Every structure is written in structure tokens, then in C-alpha cells.
Amino acid sequence: MTRLASRTFAEIRQALLNREEVALVDVREEAPFAESHPLFAANIPLSKLELEVYARIPRRDTQVTVYDNGEGLAELAAQRLQALGYVNVSLLDGGLDGWRRAGGELFIDVNVPSKAFGELVESQRHTPSLAAEDVQALLDSQADVVVLDARRFDEYQTMSIPTGISVPGAELVLRARELAPDPATHIIVNCAGRTRSIIGTQSLINAGIANRVSALRNGTIGWTLAGQRLQHGQSRRFAPTSEKHRQIAALEARRVADKALVGRAGLADLQRWQQDATRSTYLFDVRTPAEFVLGHLPGSRSTPGGQLVQETDHFASVRGARLVLVDDDGVRANMSASWLSQLGWDVHVIDDLQPEHFSETGAWQAPLPAVPQVETINAETLARWLAEGDSVLLDFNSSANYVRGHIPGAWWLLRSQLRQALSQVPTAQRYVLTCGNGELAHLAVAEVEALTGTAVFVLGGGTAQWIAEQRPLEEGETRLASPRIDRYRRPYEGTDNPREAMQAYLDWEFGLVEQLGRDGTHGFFVI
Known part of the structure; x- marks a missing residue:
């Protein structure tokens, strides 16, 4: 391995100001990342670095700077990146604390650049919005309104505003004239919090739609805080757009893009x-x-x-x-x-x-490094070994998927905390590794072998293959060998968040414009 260089806060800040390419990578899990990180840090956890980095940092000679918060993950991540062919890998001088001590601004939550930008847009364009109580009154009076939900369809299905139609953000300008052909119809755009409703509303305004358009102020969070009922499991989606409306939308979108x-x-x-x-x-x-x-x-x-x-x-x-x-x-x-x-x-x-x-078909396939050759077993063999009681099954799936359904007896753990996790797991004559499709399990075999000195196998096809064979599953947090820090629980998702957390999230968003000013590296502008 090449000796690891270091890069300072001042060097990275200047590169951002110069608009040079900067890959500042936080290799912690998502939950600790969300607690504190620089504005333009990208979270690529060490636990799944090999599965994500080729797509997210495609050029191997990019200046990549990695950091953690003293957990010892950054050095290992840098070594793995070098092994993957990255030739300009550095450690952030002093890690996260070094950034803070050098005067760097730190942000909480995830996808912060877009959220801060949304607040900047509203502050400069005065994007119109309506309080949840006002929208409820319009619906109760059967006013001529249409509610368009700008989130992903799965988010919309989890919880939605009554009468809301799923129109994910980029679809709004293309679909709105079809959904509200009468210019007298008032269009309400919502998301879970603030950003996507602000951007969606302003998109329609920028694109010159004749209708009155308002964001639902504070989204489904604001709706919940107002004590109003959300719907669940809805499936209303946008319909195809007429050629006439597409042509109008295309002209307007081109005009907006040129202006930007x-x-x-x-x-x-x-x-x-x-x-x-x-x-x-x-x-x-x-x-x-x-x-x-x-x-x-x-x-x-x-x-x-x-x-x-x-x-x-x-x-x-x-x-x-x-x-x-x-x-x-x-x-x-x-x-x-x-x-x-x-x-x-x-x-x-x-x-x-x-x-x-548009000649290629099928789903997008992430570019991946060569998968290590390991010994695999089928589901039938795994079931027999588990019944005999001399094997332990380790599951490297996301914790959410593990809780949703896992192979009975499986222990969940994070690859980035393997040593600590294995101390929580019973010793065995052999270990079998699984994850969603088996990819991450293949990568972990050599590490588990080195730490246990025991034979290690991979379930061929992962848990997906077990499920495909309609074998039994277990639900819940039955055997956690690592803390569930692989995903940050957003205060605006799900239906059981504490009111205090939702209000604190809104208060945080309101302060983002001021934080952007203190950071000084964003380079945003608003048309």
C-alpha cells in the first residue's frame, strides 16, 4: 500500500471555492454521519465501500479524502480504496474534530446541501405556502384544489395528505397541466418536510403554469403537528401527459434551464x-x-x-x-x-x-470490483446445518431489512464493527454469511476467517434466494450483534415520530440559510 497522505481543512475549503473536484468521504455509518459532518461530505460507509464507490467516485485518480471521528475506520477505508485502484487517497488532517478545530462549519442530518438550498430558495423567492389548517379547510369546503405529492411513490404510500396524488418532483412540470387543466384550480405541492414542496412549487412557478401554486407549509410534519389525519396505503398516481401539454412544458422547461x-x-x-x-x-x-x-x-x-x-x-x-x-x-x-x-x-x-x-434495457447495474472466490452453500444445506446446531449464521443485510424478515437464528452485524460484533456472537464450528443478495457476504469472508480462525461459507444468492424458495422467516430485532446505526431515522419519515423531534427538525431547517453563510463554500445562486 502507498503511504497515506493527509489533507487539511484549508486545502479542501480552497478546492471547493476554486470549484475543483473534491471527494470528501465520511466512512462512518449513516447515523453518526447525520450527527455531524461538513456540508459537502459524502457518506460512503466502510461497511459497504466496495459496493458503492465505483459508481459514486468513477475516476480512479480523483482526489479522495476520507475521515472518521476517531473510530479508526478512515485508515482502513483508505487502504481499501488504494486496493480498488484509487491513486490519490488522503486522510483528513485531524478527522472530523480537526475540521471543527480549524474553523469548519458542521451540519446535521442527511442531504443537507439540497435542504439548505431549498431554504435559500424560499427566502429569496418568497415561495408561496399554506399552513396545514388552511389546506384542510380548502379540502373540507370542497374547493377547486389538487394536492400533488412530490416524494417517491413508496414515501407517498406510507403516509399522504387526503386526496393527494403521487407526482415525484421531476414529474411536476410535465404532469401538472394534465392534472389541473383549469387555470382556476389551486395546486398544492407537499412532501414530508419542506425541501421538495418548496422546490416543486417553485418549479411550477418558474415554468409559468397559469394556476395558483402553494407549498404545503412543513409538509406531512406540519399536517401531523396540526393534529390532522393522514392517509396510508394510497395509490393515486399521475396519468400519461398529452402531447399538447408536453410541448408546452418542454418549451417552458428549456426557458427555465437557459435562465439557470x-x-x-x-x-x-x-x-x-x-x-x-x-x-x-x-x-x-x-x-x-x-x-x-x-x-x-x-x-x-x-x-x-x-x-x-x-x-x-x-x-x-x-x-x-x-x-x-x-x-x-x-x-x-x-x-x-x-x-x-x-x-x-x-x-x-x-x-x-x-x-x-435508448437502446439498452433492464435495471441499472452498479459497477463492482471482482467478487472474491469463496465457498458457497445452498439453502437446503444451511437449513440442515442450523438444525444440527454447530453453525452460526451472520447477516450483513441492512438492519431495516433484517428486522423486516431474516433467516431464523441469524445474527445481524455491521461489517465495519466486525471485531466487536463477533464478541457478541456464540462461537461455532463454522460460520455462514448472508446478506440481501450475497455480495456483501462475499466481501466479509476473509475478515471473518481472520478473526475466528474457523471455516466460513456464504449462502449462495443470499437471503433473497432463501425467500425465493419460500423458506420460513423471522421478524424483529431478535439477534443484534451491532448497534443499528447503519441508517439515520429521519424525523419526517414513518408515522410514529415524537412531536418534539418533528418540531426540532423544522426549527433546524429554518436555520440552514444562516449556516450556509457561515460555511461560505456553497456556490449556490437562485434564479
């Missing part, structure tokens, strides 16, 4: 950029996942536009990289790009695509 200084590009430009070894280029298809599966541009990644704007740090973890967006309607890419440009990204839309260019 979005770059225009052709396929020849894309090919040239993809061959440029000095710059990172991401190619994102911002249509729905279902459309992507039916046909997409080779090499593109499915990133529905609303989520791309909301979670840019997750998809494009190199700040300062080039983003290239595609669609087949002239609306969704331009509208998504208009926001990404205002978020300080160098973003381009490809204009010369024809139907035949």
Missing part, C-alpha cells in the same frame, strides 16, 4: 467527456425507473430527477464534477438541471437524442 445557465450538449460532447481522463462525468437518466428499464442510453444511471436534486451527494459524490442529464421529453432533464445548476454544479442536458439511442 444549464449547458447544452450532444452525444458527440458526451462521448468526448467520457474519454476525458482529467474530469469526472456522471450520466443520469432522470425519468421514472419503469421508463429506464424499458430503454435507456447505454452507460446511464437511473436517477429520477426529484431524488437527484434532493440526494445529489449520494449519486454524485465528487463535488465539482460534470453532470449530464437525459430524458425523452425535453422537460424532466431541463427542470432537474435548472436546480442542479443553481446548486453549483456544472450540468448539461443532451439535446439530440432520438428513440433509437
